[in-house]
Amino acid sequence: MDFKSIRNFSIIAHIDHGKSTLADRMLERTGTIEKRKMRDQVLDSMELERERGITIKMQPVRMEYLSGGTNYTLNLIDTPGHIDFSYEVSRALKAVEGSILLVDATQGVQAQTLTTLTMAQHAGIVIIPVVSKIDSPLARTDEVKLEIAELLHISPDTVLGVSGKTGEGVETLLEAIIERVPPPAASTEQGLRALVFDFKYSNHEGVIVYVRIFDGAVAKNSDLVFRVADQKFIALEVGTFSPAETPRAQLTSGEIGYIVTGIKKPGIASVGDTITEFKHAREVLPGYMQPRPVVWASIYPESQDDFPLLKTALGKLRLSDSAFSFEEESSGALGRGFRSGFLGMLHLEIITERLKREFDLDLVITTPSITYMVKLKNNKNLTVYSPHLFPNDGELVSVEEPWVTVTIITPVRYLGVLMPFLYDHEAEVGETENFGDSRSSVQVKMPLRELMRGFFDDLKSITSGYASISYDIAELRHADVTRLDIHIGGELVPAFTRIISKRRALVEAEAATTKLKDILPRQQFEMKVQGIALGRILSSETIKAFRKDVLMHGSKVVGGGDVSRKKKLLEKQKRGKAKMRENSKVHIPHSVFLKMMKTGDN
Numbered sequence: 001m002d003f004k005s006i007r008n009f010s011i012i013a014h015i016d017h018g019k020s021t022l023a024d025r026m027l028e029r030t031g032t033i034e035k036r037k038m039r040d041q042v043l044d045s046m047e048l049e050r051e052r053g054i055t056i057k058m059q060p061v062r063m064e065y066l067s068g069g070t071n072y073t074l075n076l077i078d079t080p081g082h083i084d085f086s087y088e089v090s091r092a093l094k095a096v097e098g099s100i101l102l103v104d105a106t107q108g109v110q111a112q113t114l115t116t117l118t119m120a121q122h123a124g125i126v127i128i129p130v131v132s133k134i135d136s137p138l139a140r141t142d143e144v145k146l147e148i149a150e151l152l153h154i155s156p157d158t159v160l161g162v163s164g165k166t167g168e169g170v171e172t173l174l175e176a177i178i179e180r181v182p183p184p185a186a187s188t189e190q191g192l193r194a195l196v197f198d199f200k201y202s203n204h205e206g207v208i209v210y211v212r213i214f215d216g217a218v219a220k221n222s223d224l225v226f227r228v229a230d231q232k233f234i235a236l237e238v239g240t241f242s243p244a245e246t247p248r249a250q251l252t253s254g255e256i257g258y259i260v261t262g263i264k265k266p267g268i269a270s271v272g273d274t275i276t277e278f279k280h281a282r283e284v285l286p287g288y289m290q291p292r293p294v295v296w297a298s299i300y301p302e303s304q305d306d307f308p309l310l311k312t313a314l315g316k317l318r319l320s321d322s323a324f325s326f327e328e329e330s331s332g333a334l335g336r337g338f339r340s341g342f343l344g345m346l347h348l349e350i351i352t353e354r355l356k357r358e359f360d361l362d363l364v365i366t367t368p369s370i371t372y373m374v375k376l377k378n379n380k381n382l383t384v385y386s387p388h389l390f391p392n393d394g395e396l397v398s399v400e401e402p403w404v405t406v407t408i409i410t411p412v413r414y415l416g417v418l419m420p421f422l423y424d425h426e427a428e429v430g431e432t433e434n435f436g437d438s439r440s441s442v443q444v445k446m447p448l449r450e451l452m453r454g455f456f457d458d459l460k461s462i463t464s465g466y467a468s469i470s471y472d473i474a475e476l477r478h479a480d481v482t483r484l485d486i487h488i489g490g491e492l493v494p495a496f497t498r499i500i501s502k503r504r505a506l507v508e509a510e511a512a513t514t515k516l517k518d519i520l521p522r523q524q525f526e527m528k529v530q531g532i533a534l535g536r537i538l539s540s541e542t543i544k545a546f547r548k549d550v551l552m553h554g555s556k557v558v559g560g561g562d563v564s565r566k567k568k569l570l571e572k573q574k575r576g577k578a579k580m581r582e583n584s585k586v587h588i589p590h591s592v593f594l595k596m597m598k599t600g601d602n
């Protein structure tokens with residue numbers, strides 16, 4: 001294929017600014033998807049993406065488009081806008097020569113607009129600024145064009161306008177892509193070099209890698225090698241995205257497509273690796289930075305019998321999400337499990353939800369936490385990832401925690417409510433700058449711990465949804481924190497242990513016990529739920545016992561009407577699961593861990 005007629009580009013923007021909807025119209029206009037097969041945000045194919053109306057994984061798609069007598073191949077990569085998934089964006093940007101920077105005409109430039117723009121600038125690719133949703137009665141198209149022009153130091157006339165709803169401006173945008181995005185650089189090298197920018201796992205075909213071909217070509221049955229992993233394999237199939245995987249005879253320089261590897265072992269394929277021919281191993285392409293987890297949670301099987309199953313499940317998830325990482329951990333009370341790292345609370349929520357849906361495992365999930373650097377009295381230094389492994393106050397000399405720099409963009413009228421809110425989260429407020437006509441950008445430094453304490457949701461609610469934020473991990477600072485333990489029926493439940501700021505100990509203890517009182521299923525006996533920190537019982541609630549008739553309907557939250565699931569449960573009990581329940585008097589269902597995890601302390 002002639003590389004001169006290829007255009008590779010991504011769409012980047014703040015969350016909900018209309019990336020996937022714009023992609024819909026492009027797919028329609030280029031005839032890639034028939035109109036009768038079209039549905040809204042068609043590239044959001046994961047069940048969770050559709051349910052939540054957000055993009056989680058990037059999605060490449062290939063389109064054909066006739067312009068000025070030439071047939072162009074346009075490879076589009078739609079990316080997620082949520083900050084937790086920005087690793088997807090950074091990887092997509094290394095596979096393309098240009099990017100559409102989309103800004104919602106009703107919202108203007110937002111925090112992730114700036115973050116994604118910076119990423120695109122670092123990648124050194126062409127940026128096509130576009131205002132979206134120009135059809136909306138709330139659109140402030142001209143103002144937003146000016147905002148973008150100011151940001152990029154360009155004339156507002158070069159900023160395009162589109163509507164993903166009506167299709168207005170889409171044709172002009174496609175022409176602009178052909179004109180402004182350069183074709184892939186001509187490759188004079190013969191030997192294959194393909195950059196792995198994503199992958200997925202199929203039970204039948206093993207790992208399927210998503211690649212951008214920089215040099216050479218690859219065809220079915222080629223002998224290939226992952227250069228970094230140093231692993232040989234055979235291309236069982238190669239093809240492109242339409243957006244479904246569509247086999248082709250070969251992929252050549254400049255193209256974006258996939259290679260079926262047949263590899264079923266986890267830990268071999270990794271994003272950023274370079275694939276070359278086995279017999280002509282060339283130098284590796286620049287890869288990707290490992291993403292740095294922001295928040296951690298430990299995942300244990302409820303029954304230790306399920307440990308190998310859980311390990312397989314996590315391995316498979318990792319093969320569809322390169323930002324997810326996990327490591328074995330063991331804890332006396334919980335047995336063997338995995339400490340897992342996530343790029344944010346939404347990422348954590350998505351992964352645990354997928355574990356539940358796709359692998360049908362009963363799990364104990366510990367309260368999410370950031371990492372703490374701890375100095376002990378015995379002169380040892382410790383990095384604590386899991387709250388239930390946090391030392392008691394008596395063993396501690398000092399604790400350090402990560403801080404973050406945060407940029408908040410908000411309409412000026414909310415600055416009044418924003419400031420006290422920021423102080424409550426231990427923030428140090430830095431520079432405040434006017435942004436556009438009526439908005440401010442506020443620079444803040446605060447503990448990451450406080451950012452994870454419902455900060456996003458609360459910020460949204462106090463600013464009626466108008467504020468947006470982005471953040472970066474900064475330095476370590478001294479932390480005045482302690483562990484909050486939860487005892488249920490007189491026993492410590494390690495999964496609920498959290499690390500909290502000492503000044504909030506009472507509030508947090510009360511919030512935790514009240515919440516547990518609401519969500520714990522009743523048992524056949526009365527039991528106490530207690531919050532213990534700083535060497536005292538700070539809060540206590542009593543959960544009443546069942547009445548007989550309620551018991552009839554069963555307290556097994558895992559049961560419901562699902563026969564196969566019940567059967568599975570019975571089998572498990574036979575295998576000795578019941579034993580664990582005998583030891584601890586209280587059975588806490590999986591759903592309770594998820595609920596405790598989701599909103600933390602709110």
Ligand SMILES: Nc1nc2c(ncn2[C@@H]2O[C@H](COP(=O)(O)OP(=O)(O)OP(=O)(O)O)[C@@H](O)[C@H]2O)c(=O)[nH]1
Binds near residue numbers: 013016021134164
């Ligand atoms: N009026 C109007 N609404 C739009 C337009 N484009 C998208 N929307 C709406 O905006 C919302 C978000 O659209 P998406 O296309 O999912 O946005 P996105 O940028 O892909 O979102 P993420 O991938 O989660 O970051 C949806 O409710 C769309 O219906 C448009 O051109 N006009």
Ligand SMILES: [Mg+2]
Binds near residue numbers: 019044054079081
């Ligand atoms: Mg989307």
